[in-house]
Amino acid sequence: MPNRRNAIAMVISAVMTASLALTGCSSGDGDGSSKNGTTTITFWQQKFEDYQQAWFKKQVDAFNAAQTKVKVNLQVVPADTWAQKLKAAQAAGSAPDVQTTNYGNINAAAANGELAELDGLLPASAFDDIKANVKSFVSANGKHYAYPMLVEPSTVLYYRTDLAQAAGLDPKSPPKTWAELITWAQKLTTSKVKGMTIASAAADLGWSSWGLQYNACGHLPVADDWSKANATDACYEQLLQFYKDLYQGGYMPKTPKVGYADGSPYGSGEVAMMAGGSWVVGQLKQTFPAMIAKTAVAPFPSMDGDATKPTATLGGWTLTVDAKSKSKQSAADFVNWLLAGDPSIMTDFFKASGYSKYTVRTSVDQALAGNADATSDPFMKVISDQVVPYGKQEPAYPWDIALAFGTAIESAMKNTASVPDALKKADSQINDVIKKQSLAGTQPQH
Amino acid sequence: MALLESARTGRLPAETVAHGKPRRRGKGRRDNLTAYLMIAPMAVLLGIFVMWPLAYSLYLSTFKISFYKDPQFVGLQFYQYVLESTDFWHSIWIGLYYALIVVPAGILIALFLASFIKTLSKRMAAFMKVTIYLPAVVSTVIASVLFTFMYQDEGVVNWILGLINKAPVAWLNDPDWALPAIAVPGIWLGFGITTLILLAALLDIPESYYESAMLDGAGFLQRLWYVTVPLLRNVLLYLFVTGFTLAIQMLDLPLIMTNGGPTGATSTPNFFIFNSFRDMTPYATSFSLTASLLLFAVLGLISVVIFRLIRSDKAVDG
Structure with missing residues (x-):
């Protein structure tokens, strides 16, 4: 009996051990990138406004149907899971061949060797078509690592003309200074509608306040050569105080349902004014058309009323090719076809966006010039004439620095630290990041 | 034995x-x-x-890891960085604070409910057990979304406060309230299983002990203190250990409800590590890995302390 029991135990354990070993070792569906002369590439698109998903899908289908050499697999990845998904894929060596990358991440990704250099992969004419002021956005050390798709100013003031009038304010003369904005917010706040909405969480404040950081001090809270922090400059105290006054005054929702990038609180009438990116114009047109007639757009107020100071960064998206991609040329061919090829493809995109974003290519600009819808939009005219010319490029330093400053603004807003203490803490955190990540002297050289 | x-x-x-x-x-x-x-x-x-x-x-953890470049040997540098990080220690404190709210409150509520169920008829007890266990099968994600809605300015919690003329409280956006606010769904999700375990333990206590105590003139509180609690001690310690270890590792609730905010008020250790990992720099990869290992050590230490407590009480049921 014992022998038989042993034999059974042996069989069971052998089977289990073998199955464990198999489950542990059997993965591998191969890279499968090339089959029957067709190269398959993966393209991860960060999830944006709904119309963008539809546009990307339409264009990828058109690309796949138009030729048989390259097949693009499109995957839409939500923004809040993007970083961990991408990082896990990079660790496993299965990062997408093509991905959406924003301007702010290009320098760090290029320095870390994550992006393929595009100069040899795309024709030189494609880069010649990029507008001069955007070229530096996609290059590092004189080489191109991304192909730009669009630019969009990060901060514009949207306000309800009907509510302003009802509150005894002149809708034709929107607030010009931060003090005036607070007065407007105060007057527009009722029991049902808050006067204003602006970012109030560190992760949103980190990037959406860049324009206002420039506005307050003329620079970001880091020395130009990234050698030290300068977050304790007195001018930043006014910036933090401005945010604090809006929040502590009760003029903005204290429990926002959505992040800064989403304009729905304004669209659904919960607030009378909103700081939002130019993309909100598209959102209003698509989702809240009834709000268009009651809305006006103005440059975001300046600290001292000087309208020539920056209030926004010119953010936006690009497509990049992974440095470890096995099909770099095919990936680049797709990028070239979509973003740098026939101008009608991108004009179709800007049409879908309700002309709420700006092209980065001269040829697309020319194609749009004859289009009345593209040039006559009153909102976009204000943004083009009064916001974009003073807009600044997004900083290329690591996100930790932006987050440290965003946390300082949030701490001041929510009273967890006094304004000077919050800035002091941010300053020391930024210096810590500079030291531990050896950032001094690594700023981009265009 | x-x-x-x-x-x-x-x-x-x-x-x-x-x-x-x-x-x-x-x-x-x-x-x-x-x-x-x-x-x-x-x-x-x-x-x-x-x-x-x-x-x-x-x-x-002794390397600065990059998925695109050769890793760079840095020795124990990242251990120093993590141990120096005030955010890391802050997150350990937040985890302990969360556990200190959730575990005792959960056990107290469960003890109360279990005592109540024990007094019910068989049919009513079965109904109550199912009702109380229901939250345990609700996913944390669903509970997070549900409670986020309840905490909105116009949500049910502020509506009730409105009845007594208290201004709306920004539950999830006020640094003082955010952690207690996310602890409530934490307690709600956990007390079902705790109640069932305590009920089983309560039913295990021989009725004769209570009868003897009553003959000696012990009142309800005396019976609770001198009979029930000592005989539940090992079960309570078990619940405390497992509850504490689980609570300090909470990730889902702060991730979904507050994203670790406001101003890091709900940044539990696992959230802090996860958030570090989400940062795209090679520095963050090594940092989050080292922070995980150090959290493992911290949790191990806490467990050692609690296991020692258990050993000291082995004689209770002997």
Whole structure:
């Protein structure tokens, strides 16, 4: 009996051990990138406004149907899971061949060797078509690592003309200074509608306040050569105080349902004014058309009323090719076809966006010039004439620095630290990041 | 008990019993072989999925890891960085604070409910058990979304406060309220299973103990203090240990409800590590790995302390 029991135990354990070993070792569906002369590439698109998903899908289908050499697999990845998904894929060596990358991440990704250099992969004419002021956005050390798709100013003031009038304010003369904005917010706040909405969480404040950081001090809270922090400059105290006054005054929702990038609180009438990116114009047109007639757009107020100071960064998206991609040329061919090829493809995109974003290519600009819808939009005219010319490029330093400053603004807003203490803490955190990540002297050289 | 003894002496029970009898020793060897074969799959499993990754993680934590460039050996530098990080220690404090709210409150509520169910008829008790256990099968994600809605300015919690003319409280956006606010769904999700365990333990206490106490003139509180609590002590300690270890590792609720905010007020250790990992820099990869290993050490220390407490109470049910 014992022998038989042993034999059974042996069989069971052998089977289990073998199955464990198999489950542990059997993965591998191969890279499968090339089959029957067709190269398959993966393209991860960060999830944006709904119309963008539809546009990307339409264009990828058109690309796949138009030729048989390259097949693009499109995957839409939500923004809040993007970083961990991408990082896990990079660790496993299965990062997408093509991905959406924003301007702010290009320098760090290029320095870390994550992006393929595009100069040899795309024709030189494609880069010649990029507008001069955007070229530096996609290059590092004189080489191109991304192909730009669009630019969009990060901060514009949207306000309800009907509510302003009802509150005894002149809708034709929107607030010009931060003090005036607070007065407007105060007057527009009722029991049902808050006067204003602006970012109030560190992760949103980190990037959406860049324009206002420039506005307050003329620079970001880091020395130009990234050698030290300068977050304790007195001018930043006014910036933090401005945010604090809006929040502590009760003029903005204290429990926002959505992040800064989403304009729905304004669209659904919960607030009378909103700081939002130019993309909100598209959102209003698509989702809240009834709000268009009651809305006006103005440059975001300046600290001292000087309208020539920056209030926004010119953010936006690009497509990049992974440095470890096995099909770099095919990936680049797709990028070239979509973003740098026939101008009608991108004009179709800007049409879908309700002309709420700006092209980065001269040829697309020319194609749009004859289009009345593209040039006559009153909102976009204000943004083009009064916001974009003073807009600044997004900083290329690591996100930790932006987050440290965003946390300082949030701490001041929510009273967890006094304004000077919050800035002091941010300053020391930024210096810590500079030291531990050896950032001094690594700023981009265009 | 025999197993514990043998573990202490380092000898197997069969061997102890069969001392000096060669025929029995042969059988003991066969039994040993069976035992080793039976634990082999688990040993392989642990080896592949726990031991090897742990050893490899320790090795990797001495490098600045990049998925695109050769890793750079930095020794114990990242351990220094993590130990110096005020955010790391802040997150440990937040985890402890969260556990200190959730675990005692959860156990108290569960004890109250279990005592109540014990007094009910069989049918009512069955109904109550199902009702109380329901939150345990609700996903944390759903509970997070549900409670986020309840905490909105116009949500049900502020509506009730409005009835007594208290201004809306920004539950999830006020640094003082955010952690207690996310602890409420934490308690709600956990008390179902705690109640059932406590109910089983309560039912295990012989009625005769209570009858004797009552004959001696003990009131309700005295019976609770001198009979119920001492006899539940081991179960309570078990619930405390497992509850504490689980609570300090909470990730889902702060991730979904507050994203660690406001101003880091709900940044639990696992959230802090996860958030570090989400940062795209190579620095963040090594930092989050090292922080995980150090959290493992911190949790281990806490467990050691609590296990010592358990050992000291072994005599209670003896």
